[in-house]
């Protein structure tokens with residue numbers, strides 16, 4: 001039995017689709033969800049639904065009974081990064097108690113100098129989880145996933161077609177954006193093939209891109225000039241405040257833009273390509289898909 005956590009989220013649900021596409025029978029898959037009512041689609045496909053919360057240890061031990069392999073999708077808790085570490089450790093401890101044999105963990109791509117970056121605290125939570133998993137005695141694979149291509153429309157802003165401008169304080173920094181769908185496919189590959197135990201994989205695209213290139217690609221799709229302006233972080237933040245963006249999001253945008261400016265996600269290798277058996281979707285291909293959809297929201 002393979003259990004996927006975060007199964008009603010995007011990464012988890014896509015991984016389950018890929019497991020089924022790779023020939024795993026739905027009856028051999030179970031899905032950890034917080035609210036069973038949101039998992040009807042999975043249930044109707046024959047996937048077993050287990051209810052559990054990363055914050056509720058006993059619910060996890062119960063949910064993990066009979067599980068051989070577990071995909072731990074990192075928590076999306078935005079309140080405090082320390083919360084995430086505690087939640088992940090709960091999952092690993094509970095898996096050990098339930099005698100799970102193998103855990104695949106979705107971490108985040110990182111460079112050795114990550115401690116000097118704007119995402120140091122966020123990265124620390126992954127570092128601590130990885131260390132706990134490695135010391136747990138359970139077989140593991142760590143997937144250090146690159147930043148999702150799907151974040152680009154969020155960072156570019158929904159009004160880019162109207163204004164022809166992207167405001168984002170990423171300077172000239174580059175990042176290796178990668179499609180979430182393909183990272184989920186890679187997770188399913190690791191869960192269904194041999195040779196991945198005690199491995200740490202950095203899963204990235206084959207090129208890193210700047211927001212100058214992103215603006216150019218969006219402009220090409222929209223058939224208009226799109227300019228990229230990298231304002232100083234404080235000027236960016238007050239502009240965002242003026243247009244009513246909530247403080248939580250302003251903080252997150254500045255944090256990710258600064259990380260890109262610092263080059264902390266500028267990591268390129270061909271591991272993902274090897275797992276997929278094809279080139280990963282590039283930034284311009286993704287932009288062409290998103291910005292040419294009928295009825296799109298930009």
Ligand SMILES: NC(=O)c1ccc[n+]([C@@H]2O[C@H](COP(=O)([O-])OP(=O)(O)OC[C@H]3O[C@@H](n4cnc5c(N)ncnc54)[C@H](OP(=O)(O)O)[C@@H]3O)[C@@H](O)[C@H]2O)c1
Nearest residue numbers: 006007008009010011034053054055074075076146147148
């Ligand atoms: N690489 C990147 O660029 C990037 C970007 C964004 C996020 N991430 C990370 O990658 C993870 C997966 O991405 P995603 O796009 O699938 O995010 P997502 O759609 O927000 O899914 C996150 C999943 O985690 C589950 N979850 C959160 N807290 C939980 C808890 N206390 N107990 C049990 N389940 C819990 C959620 O459950 P519910 O369905 O019940 O809410 C949801 O299913 C995220 O959680 C985040 O850590 C990576």
